[in-house]
Amino acid sequence: MTSTASRAGTAHPTTPTAPTTDPRVLVVGGGIGGLALAAGLRRNGFDVVVHDRDTDPAATGGYHITLDTPALAALRDLLGPDHYAGLLASASAVRRRPPDVWFDHRGRLLGDLDVRGLDPDSVDVDRTTLRLVLAAAAGDSLVLGSTCTAVERDPGPDGEVRARFADGSVVRADLLVGADGPGSLVVAHLTGRPASRPAGLTGVSGRTPAGDLDPDLARRLGPRSSLAVGPRGTALYCGYLDPAGFAVLDAPLGRHAVTTGPTYVWGAMLPTATAPAGLRGQRGAVLRDTVLEALRATGWGEAPLQVVTRADPSTVAAYPFVVGPASPREAAPWPAGRVTALGDAVHATPPTAGKGAGTAIVDASVLVRELLAHRAGERTLHTAVSAYEQDVRHRGSAVVQLSMGTVRRVLATATPAGSAATRVLLPVLAASTALRGRLTGGRGTSGG
Known part of the structure; x- marks a missing residue:
């Protein structure tokens, strides 16, 4: 199997170490970022489950989504050829307008x-269409109609993490990823405060x-x-x-x-x-x-x-x-560990830049890449999560700043x-x- 890390051309140390055990990954939230992560992990053979409160992946609205070259490159790795071809067949070419x-x-x-x-190779796609393609790629790792009510961690850096759900069930994992959007319950557990503001x-x-x-x-x-x-x-x-x-x-x-x-x-x-x-x-x-x-x-x-x-x-x-932190210092301000987050849960982005969904997809791709490096013995789980979060802080805050430029110009006329x-x-x-x-x-x- 060719790893996402090697396809992305990311340089990692190549000194062999003892094999590692793949972490069990629990994703809370089945929006664009959460489904993209589940699809990529599933494609690479990880034990992953994603819980979402919606009962139908098609139950989503909002604008259409523009995917630029970095987002498309990430999706190519996360989805695999068949699902990726289905996405392209369902998308509209920006260069043709x-x-x-x-x-x-x-x-x-x-x-x-x-x-x-906005680059010439960007594409536009329905939010509903994209979510359905991602859900198909996530396959049986997706659990619908499941609302997370609490996140718990055992003491110590290697402590197990758990999520409790409204039906009384408890799911245990080695790594828990919050993909539950603005107002994220997972980020609130990590920081004790909201992750975004109006x-x-x-x-x-x-x-x-x-x-x-x-x-x-x-x-x-x-x-x-x-x-x-x-x-x-x-x-x-x-x-x-x-x-x-x-x-x-x-x-x-x-x-x-x-x-x-x-x-x-x-x-x-x-x-x-x-x-x-x-x-x-x-x-x-x-x-x-x-x-x-x-x-x-x-x-x-x-x-x-x-x-x-x-x-x-x-x-x-x-x-x-809603908008997340515009400064890398304020984004993902928790110490790296066995609970992390991606997408709007970290860097909520107004739709005025057309970058929110694409940024969440790249988040997912980076996290898959780092977990593959952990599998190869090149990183501990802690350092893999830390490297992912450092990347997210800088990319996410840059997109937040870009999107808020248009918001400020519109509000200036108020x-x-x-x-x-x-x-x-x-x-x-x-x-x-x-x-x-x-x-x-x-x-x-x-x-x-």
Whole structure:
């Protein structure tokens, strides 16, 4: 068997030592990161079990997910060729769509949108599709409908760890990994405090088939992603997803995508401090109408709101933006041991950078690599976990900083001065963009 460590080209000491016993690994949380870890460990023959409170892997929402080159390389190792091919067959190629653009709240084009960290080989995939592919790769190591209520450790560096569950069962392991997202119970056990804090924005997401939009608007939005910004800390992201038309891998028989036609996956952003009361308790058409009313009250026009107006009500859901530590010193601040964590449990990331899921996947890949080094006798379990956590601190905090840049820019328009400046400057910028487009024959910007 070729190890993930050797495939990744990671240099480890090669002096042979006594063989080690593989640790029994318990993963708490079956989101993207937890399932990716379980898939990678299972593929490499580790004894692993992942418990998740959901009863159906498809019971997930949110935006679509962008996977960049590091995330795809990690998935290639974690999944193996068959599951990885199924993922690519169900994904949409970023390189096949025009560059992203941004609009104002009245629907006026402002120019091209520079998305940091988005490389040409990136792909877009439904969150549901990705989770189902990962669940299939995790196989019988996944236990659904199982809610963790407590984590316990025996004294000493080699003490056994245990997780207690709502049904009264207790699962013992040599290594316990918290993949239970923001507000992680596992991280709270390690630190005694929350792992994340509110980022200041509340999001509402949904899905709208491109064919349900007016033809003029569909042409203006185009087969690309866009961000519309407005006054009072409001914004609207529209991501274009078409796994069939923009297929990464032309393999219709292997396609598992839940999106079957061109679709806009959108997300409205509102300042949490001024969002309508009870927003997060609403669902469906009621929530959609509440968001529309809130955006119209700040001056949004009907054209950019059409993706919200014509959304499938069953897909509309609200959620808070939360954020983890932006400093490596504050990330994973516990001493290395037999309990650790990954993904949003450590570095909760707002969706504004499109990096949260990919970072959790790379976390999983790094931990698998370190455990393979432990198996080879190159590291003790303690040093393997320590090396993994050092990597996570720096990568995770960098992504948190990137995602918060957009959050801060959106919230800057929520102040009276910022809102006034937005109302004055956006029309000027839109007029300048339109003039540049006319002078260059429509070549001044992608949206010209």
